[in-house]
Each structure stands twice: as structure tokens, then as C-alpha cells.
Amino acid sequence: MRDDDNVKIRDVARALREPVRVDASFNERVMHAVREMPKHSRLSFWRRFAMPRTITVRPVAASLIAASLIVFALVGLWHVSDDLDQAAKPIAKAIFPPKVAPDQHVQFVLVAPDAKKVAVVGDFNGWDASHSAYQAQHRGGGVWAVLATVPVGHHRYSFVVDDSLWVADPTAPRVVDNDFGTTNSAIVVEEQR
Amino acid sequence: MTALKRALAGLLAVAATARAQDARLAQRLDKPTYVAVNAIVDSARVAKLPTAPLVDKALEGAAKGSDGQKIVLAVHQLSIRMTSARHVLGSSSSPDEIKAAGTALDAGVSERDLERVKAAGGKRSVTMPLTVLTDLVGRQVPIVTATSLVVQLSRSGVKDPDLALFQRNVRADIDRGADPTVAATTRARGLVGRGASPKTKPAQ
Numbered sequence: 001m002r003d004d005d006n007v008k009i010r011d012v013a014r015a016l017r018e019p020v021r022v023d024a025s026f027n028e029r030v031m032h033a034v035r036e037m038p039k040h041s042r043l044s045f046w047r048r049f050a051m052p053r054t055i056t057v058r059p060v061a062a063s064l065i066a067a068s069l070i071v072f073a074l075v076g077l078w079h080v081s082d083d084l085d086q087a088a089k090p091i092a093k094a095i096f097p098p099k100v101a102p103d104q105h106v107q108f109v110l111v112a113p114d115a116k117k118v119a120v121v122g123d124f125n126g127w128d129a130s131h132s133a134y135q136a137q138h139r140g141g142g143v144w145a146v147l148a149t150v151p152v153g154h155h156r157y158s159f160v161v162d163d164s165l166w167v168a169d170p171t172a173p174r175v176v177d178n179d180f181g182t183t184n185s186a187i188v189v190e191e192q193r
Numbered sequence: 194m195t196a197l198k199r200a201l202a203g204l205l206a207v208a209a210t211a212r213a214q215d216a217r218l219a220q221r222l223d224k225p226t227y228v229a230v231n232a233i234v235d236s237a238r239v240a241k242l243p244t245a246p247l248v249d250k251a252l253e254g255a256a257k258g259s260d261g262q263k264i265v266l267a268v269h270q271l272s273i274r275m276t277s278a279r280h281v282l283g284s285s286s287s288p289d290e291i292k293a294a295g296t297a298l299d300a301g302v303s304e305r306d307l308e309r310v311k312a313a314g315g316k317r318s319v320t321m322p323l324t325v326l327t328d329l330v331g332r333q334v335p336i337v338t339a340t341s342l343v344v345q346l347s348r349s350g351v352k353d354p355d356l357a358l359f360q361r362n363v364r365a366d367i368d369r370g371a372d373p374t375v376a377a378t379t380r381a382r383g384l385v386g387r388g389a390s391p392k393t394k395p396a397q
Contacts, residue, residue, distance in 0.1 A: 123249035129256065184253075186328065188324055
């Protein structure tokens with residue numbers, strides 16, 4: 001029994017000692033298979049990020065990261081919102097021009113019994129006393145009046161009597177003029193609805 | 194397409210207006226004054242300030258026969274006041290608000306007072322409150338009192354037409370011989386007491 005075993009062992013050892021016969025393309029096939037295997041320890045920096053992988057994160061950590069990102073984004077947005085708003089305004093105005101309110105009719109009246117000529121001047125007519133649309137007409141009793149169109153907004157104006165005397169409108173808010181020495185009047189014209 | 198046409202029309206109108214303003218300045222100012230005023234206007238444009246009030250100030254000076262140096266100084270000071278006004282009122286303030294605030298500063302109202310009026314008005318325009326405030330100051334109501342009254346009226350929700358009516362009543366009282374401070378205080382108290390009338394017609 002023991003002799004039989006020894007013979008078998010010798011046969012096996014002999015068979016194992018025989019050189020393995022492989023075909024000529026074996027080496028090439030083995031190397032090709034090796035090259036196709038994924039690299040682990042020698043991955044490039046970019047491929048480590050690009051390669052799909054499964055990451056395990058604790059829910060608490062994920063929630064904290066998400067909350068931090070939201071807070072960061074909101075704070076950033078709050079800081080740049082004013083700048084964005086300012087930058088967007090001209091573009092928005094160019095694309096959707098704001099509706100321009102039509103000029104409004106305003107009655108200017110001055111009591112000047114001795115006047116021979118009364119004109120209204122203001123920032124709505126370039127302070128031009130010769131502007132034909134702003135020449136007051138004498139309505140009798142020393143009352144001079146003109147119904148003129150004025151753009152919506154805040155304006156400063158005055159009467160010019162006989163091309164020389166500047167008179168503020170006694171019925172309107174005053175604007176003390178510290179620049180040129182005469183008091184002007186103010187008017188806030190609103191769009192009639 | 195319509196929006197594009199409107200946008201182009203708007204841009205052309207703005208460019209045409211700018212040229213027209215420059216033309217008016219060139220016609221009415223002497224060359225050195227024109228150059229100096231133009232430089233201030235250009236600086237204001239870069240700083241995104243409204244430039245029309247500056248052009249108007251120069252035209253006003255020319256119409257009143259002021260010399261060039263005085264005109265340049267006036268335009269320069271107005272640009273400074275408007276810069277302060279926009280700083281106080283915020284970058285979203287309208288050109289009319291900046292103009293009215295600049296006028297109020299010229300009348301002696303402080304930036305702190307402007308802040309108070311702005312805060313009292315909330316999101317409403319402060320053009321009319323500042324116009325009335327400037328008028329009161331011009332009629333010898335002390336600035337502290339005038340500011341407090343306008344702030345009080347704004348906080349009470351008094352609307353622009355009622356503010357204009359308040360100004361007219363104060364002016365009428367002063368013309369009849371009332372003390373300006375007493376007239377303004379009494380009228381303001383009466384307006385706050387009865388509440389703002391929603392049916393008051395806008396004053397013009």
C-alpha cells in the first residue's frame with residue numbers, strides 16, 4: 001500500500017516537473033489582460049476624482065455639510081445682491097424701457113399789476129425766458145397766467161418779470177438759492193390718474 | 194422685436210438728449226465755463242449721479258447772468274450735495290429724490306436730518322417730504338423743528354397731497370402774520386390729529 005503511494009507521488013512529481021507547453025501568443029495575452037486591469041495604487045490625481053466610486057457618509061455629517069453650503073450660498077448672495085441689482089438695472093432698462101409718464105399741464109399764476117411781460121422759467125424749459133410755451137398772458141386785474149406742460153417730477157422754477165426781475169411763485173414751496181442769489185420755487189408734478 | 198426696437202429708440206433718445214444738453218451749454222456758456230461744467234457733468238455720469246440737475250444749474254446761472262466762476266462753483270457744489278444725498282438715501286433712490294435732497298442740503302438740512310426723513314418715509318418717495326422741509330426752512334422755521342414735523346407727518350402716514358396742503362396752509366398763516374414755527378407746529382398737529390385725508394386733491 002505504501003509502495004503504491006510512493007509510485008503515485010513520483011508520477012505526480014514527474015508530471016509537475018515537465019515543462020508547461022504554451023502557445024506563442026500566451027505571453028502577449030497575459031500582458032494584455034494585466035494592462036486591462038484597473039490600476040489601484042498608481043491612479044492619476046484627476047482619475048481618482050473622475051472614477052465612479054461609492055462613498056459612505058454618515059447622515060449627520062451629510063446634513064451638516066449641506067446646511068453649511070446653503071448658509072454659505074445665502075451669505076454670498078446677500079453680499080452680492082446689491083451689486084447684481086445695480087449691474088442688472090441698465091440692462092433691464094435697455095431691454096424693457098420704463099414707461100415714461102406724459103407731461104402734465106400746470107397752471108402758473110402771478111399777480112404783477114405793473115408788469116408788461118411775465119415768463120415762467122425753470123429746469124423744465126432750460127431756464128429760457130424766451131421759450132414761447134411759457135409766456136404768461138395778462139388775464140386782467142394784474143393777474144398773469146399760463147397753462148404749460150411740465151414733465152412729472154421735482155422741479156425748480158421762477159417767474160421773470162419784464163425780462164429782468166426774478167420773482168418766486170408766492171403760492172409754491174420756496175427753494176432758497178445760495179448759488180445765484182435769488183429764491184426759486186419748487187413743484188412736484190405727479191402723473192394724474 | 195418690439196422690445197428691441199423700444200430699447201434702441203430709448204438709447205437713441207438718451208444720446209440725443211445728452212447732445213441737446215451739451216448744445217444748450219455750449220450756446221449759453223463761455224468756452225472755459227463750458228469745459229469746466231462739462232468735466233463735472235462727465236464725472237457725475239461716471240459716478241452714476243443724475244446729470245440733468247447739474248446741466249440745469251449751469252443753465253440757471255447763465256440765465257441769471259452769473260459769471261462763469263460762480264456757475265462752475267455752483268455746479269461743483271451741487272454735485273457734492275447730490276453725492277452726499279445719494280449716500281444717505283441709498284443707491285436705489287430716484288433722481289427726483291436726489292435732487293430734492295440736494296436742495297434740502299443746500300438749505301442747511303443736515304445728512305442726519307435726511308436720514309431721519311428717509312427712515313420715517315419707509316419705502317415711499319421722500320421727494321415731497323423733502324420739498325416741504327426745504328420750504329419750511331426757507332420760511333424761517335428752525336431746521337430741528339421743521340425736520341421733526343416732517344418726520345412726524347411721514348410717520349403718521351400723511352400722503353403727498355396732504356403734505357402739499359400742509360405747506361400751503363403754513364404759507365398762508367405766515368403771510369397773515371403768524372409766527373412760522375407756531376404756524377407749522379399747529380398745522381402739523383391738526384393734520385396728525387385728524388389723520389390724512391385720502392380725498393385731498395394733489396396740489397399743483
